[in-house]
Amino acid sequence: MGEKDQPRPLTTSRPALLSEGSDYVFREMIRELVDFAGRLQEIREAIARAMGLTPPQYNILMTLSQMGGDVTVTDLADRLRVSVPFIVTETRRLDTLGLLEKRGDPVDRRRVNLVLTQQALTALNDIAPLQVRVNDILFQTLGGRDLKSISRVTHGLLGSCDDALNEALAGGQPGR
Known part of the structure; x- marks a missing residue:
């Protein structure tokens, strides 16, 4: 039996993620998700450049637009899963560009x-027509039910990321 024929150790033990005892389909899904995430990042970077922004600046503007109203630095950092100092630095740059205002909270002066x-x-x-064209192409294979399913699934996956990251950082040593 050659090296290629050697059985690979499973990367998951959940029966729902195995097909006939194999994790091949699961591994392919992970590879495709990673590839999709990378390509999606490239697309977002191209749109950011079209606006004359860095990808983090674009992400901040898009997120603030989606959140609406007055958003605190901490709220934005939590939503983007980044540090408060990172948001402070990037919003300072957006303020300098005239794209963002920082206003003191009238109730809580610390905010x-x-x-x-x-x-x-x-x-x-101005960038919305480009976003529409890009998203229409990117998601052309999805229907309404697909969108709801993918939204539900990605929400669940993101919800388990922190625990999975902690496990990976612990190096597989429980309680570390």
Whole structure:
């Protein structure tokens, strides 16, 4: 039996993720998810460049636009799963570009609210036709039920990422 024919150790033990005792389909799904995530990142980077922004700046503007209203630095950091200092640095740059305003919270002076400027709203409106074309192409194989299913599944997967990351960082040593 050659090296290629050697049985590989399983990468999951959950029966629902195995097909006839093999994790081949599971491994392929992981590879395709990683490939999709990389390509999606490339697409977002291209749209950011079309706006004259860095990918993190684009991500911040898109997220603030989606969240609406006054958003705190901490709320934004939590939503983007990044550190508060990272948000402070990037929002300072967006403020300098005239795309973002930082306003003190009238109730809690320790809080800073982030608000998109009219310039940012105009830039987001201007880039929307490109986003529509890109998303229509990218997701052309999905129907309404697919969207709901994928949304539910990705929400669940993201919810388990922190525990999985902690396990990976522990190096497989329980309780570490």
